[in-house]
Amino acid sequence: MTVLWTADELIEATGGRPLGTMPDAVLGISIDTRSLVPGDAFFAIKGDTMDGHDFATAAIKAGARLLVVAEGKLPALGRLSAPMIVVPDVLAALEKTGVAARARAQAKIIAVTGSAGKTSTKEALRHALSAVGKVHASAASFNNHWGVPLTLARMHADCDYAIFEIGMNHEGEIRPLVKLVRPHVAIVTMVGAAHLGHFTSLDDIAKAKAEIFEGVFPGGAALVNRDDERWPLLARLAAEAGVSNVFGFGEDENAVYRLTNVALHADHSLISATIAGREIAARISVPGRHVVQNALAVLGAADLVGADVEKVALALGTLVAEAGRGRRHVLRHPRGPVTLIDESYNANPASMRAAIALLEATPVAGEGRRIAVLGDMLELGSHSAALHSELADVIAATRTDVVLLAGPEMKALAGALPEGTNFEYRSGAEELKPLLIDTVGPGDVVMIKSSKGIGFSRLVEALVNQFPAGAGNAAPS
Ligand SMILES: Nc1ncnc2c1ncn2[C@@H]1O[C@H](COP(=O)(O)OP(=O)(O)OP(=O)(O)O)[C@@H](O)[C@H]1O
Ligand SMILES: [Mg+2]
Numbered sequence: 001m002t003v004l005w006t007a008d009e010l011i012e013a014t015g016g017r018p019l020g021t022m023p024d025a026v027l028g029i030s031i032d033t034r035s036l037v038p039g040d041a042f043f044a045i046k047g048d049t050m051d052g053h054d055f056a057t058a059a060i061k062a063g064a065r066l067l068v069v070a071e072g073k074l075p076a077l078g079r080l081s082a083p084m085i086v087v088p089d090v091l092a093a094l095e096k097t098g099v100a101a102r103a104r105a106q107a108k109i110i111a112v113t114g115s116a117g118k119t120s121t122k123e124a125l126r127h128a129l130s131a132v133g134k135v136h137a138s139a140a141s142f143n144n145h146w147g148v149p150l151t152l153a154r155m156h157a158d159c160d161y162a163i164f165e166i167g168m169n170h171e172g173e174i175r176p177l178v179k180l181v182r183p184h185v186a187i188v189t190m191v192g193a194a195h196l197g198h199f200t201s202l203d204d205i206a207k208a209k210a211e212i213f214e215g216v217f218p219g220g221a222a223l224v225n226r227d228d229e230r231w232p233l234l235a236r237l238a239a240e241a242g243v244s245n246v247f248g249f250g251e252d253e254n255a256v257y258r259l260t261n262v263a264l265h266a267d268h269s270l271i272s273a274t275i276a277g278r279e280i281a282a283r284i285s286v287p288g289r290h291v292v293q294n295a296l297a298v299l300g301a302a303d304l305v306g307a308d309v310e311k312v313a314l315a316l317g318t319l320v321a322e323a324g325r326g327r328r329h330v331l332r333h334p335r336g337p338v339t340l341i342d343e344s345y346n347a348n349p350a351s352m353r354a355a356i357a358l359l360e361a362t363p364v365a366g367e368g369r370r371i372a373v374l375g376d377m378l379e380l381g382s383h384s385a386a387l388h389s390e391l392a393d394v395i396a397a398t399r400t401d402v403v404l405l406a407g408p409e410m411k412a413l414a415g416a417l418p419e420g421t422n423f424e425y426r427s428g429a430e431e432l433k434p435l436l437i438d439t440v441g442p443g444d445v446v447m448i449k450s451s452k453g454i455g456f457s458r459l460v461e462a463l464v465n466q467f468p469a470g471a472g473n474a475a476p477s
Contacts, residue, residue: 001027001039004156005097007066007083010041013100014068014093016085023065023083029097029153030064031146038063043094044070045146052090056080068093091146098152098180105155107136107162108305111181112297113174113212114189114225115205116351118143120325121189121294122165124316128298131315132307133160143167148177161305169379170198171208178215185304186212186243187223187297191230192350197381206230210237219245221304223257223297226250247304249296257300262292266362267328271295276303282313286321287361290354324457326358331467336365336442340463343449344456347377349387352449353394359447360398368443369401373436373459375429375450376407384409389416396421402439406432407454429455433462440467 005013007022027039033055036042042059044052044067052059053073057080060067066083070090077084087093102109110125112118119141126137136159138151143165155162164181168174178186191206199205210233213222222238224231226248238246249257260279261272269284269292284295295316302312321327324345331338339362343355352374359370372395380387389412395403396418403423405414414425426432429450436459440446446463450456463469 016087020083098149111183115192115194117189137163174211194348213241221245226255365443375454376409378451388412392416
């Protein structure tokens with residue numbers, strides 16, 4: 001492990017007051033003792049339910065070299081004799097450390113927002129740009145008021161590329177975060193009904209996403225889904241934010257990063273694209289039309305940061321789907337293999353459509369069937385019932401043979417499915433589990449998708465335990 005920050009640098013960045021014998025340097029930054037690595041500095045952030053100061057002793061036990069704590073909490077920390085930097089506000093100190101990291105960075109910085117596909121695109125960028133340089137990127141979906149400054153503060157001075165996921169539930173959340181990140185390239189993957197609960201329309205969502213353009217580094221670029229209905233609005237807002245380089249990616253003929261040909265296969269896609277006037281062919285080793293769209297954003301961003309696009313395109317051939325985001329398992333059912341597509345990480349109308357299309361594109365074997373196992377899409381507010389029932393048309397237009405539904409919101413879809421649809425509804429994931437295990441048979445393709453809160457990852461676990469799997473990217477042949 002190499003030095004991330006010297007203690008002097010951290011004191012200067014946070015503007016804090018050192019207390020005790022400072023170490024020379026720290027190797028990382030942590031805000032959670034469960035994932036703390038020896039050598040880290042522990043920032044005692046106060047979250048919604050927990051206060052990091054309550055974990056100060058645990059942090060030292062886990063190997064934290066120094067603690068960043070709030071002045072007001074000092075009396076409560078009692079006789080703790082660890083080295084500390086004392087600040088008025090720990091989250092503000094983390095932000096300041098992030099600002100210092102950004103100021104010293106030589107890296108090309110890319111920020112990703114959108115209603116779906118932020119993490120998938122961020123991870124595809126991490127993977128592909130690793131072929132051409134040292135990459136730093138957000139862990140998991142660390143895209144909020146603590147995740148973004150934490151990711152910044154963790155950025156080493158010598159990385160070549162850094163990728164930040166920026167998310168939001170409300171208007172006004174992206175603006176302060178992107179002003180910390182100051183990206184050279186700001187990507188909007190797509191605009192759709194996610195977290196709609198706090199918004200009245202998709203235009204309002206687009207406007208909130210467009211805040212990302214307000215932090216673009218001078219001379220930087222906006223990279224926006226050209227196929228999205230809200231491209232004109234987003235392009236206008238980017239220009240209004242002072243971004244003069246606004247580029248589109250997609251199959252639209254006006255896209256600068258344009259898909260010219262695509263073949264979607266069960267376990268990969270082949271694409272041809274014009275990337276800033278150059279013809280690029282690529283094999284993308286994760287299937288799905290939405291993955292192709294994310295890959296175009298990757299190629300566009302790679303071009304905009306001056307990376308070798310040919311090498312980046314080649315690296316798309318070794319992409320691996322993230323757990324819960326399209327990862328495949330081949331289950332060993334006693335009577336023959338079953339393909340399981342794990343989409344249990346989250347769901348909104350756009351990603352539901354993408355996943356149903358993925359199921360449609362995946363061939364069954366022999367007598368096998370396509371089984372869609374769908375749970376509630378959360379955070380859709382008053383639009384929820386309508387957005388759930390609308391999926392009936394999506395399903396009816398595909399060769400989905402069996403539909404298994406669970407969750408209070410999915411009742412609306414159960415009521416809307418056309419007569420003759422082979423479907424079952426249960427109240428929750430636990431209630432659906434035995435039926436799912438009974439239903440699955442040899443040759444089937446099963447796609448499991450819901451918002452995380454509904455717990456459909458337990459259904460994935462149940463199937464994998466029942467029919468011990470060989471995880472992989474392949475469909476049964
Ligand atoms: N470009 C896309 N368009 C539509 N759906 C997509 C796209 N990319 C990924 N998805 C779908 O969205 C799901 C979630 O993807 P991902 O985790 O990348 O989204 P996210 O924007 O990071 O979500 P979160 O807001 O939870 O952080 C995937 O499993 C896939 O089904
Ligand atoms: Mg995410």
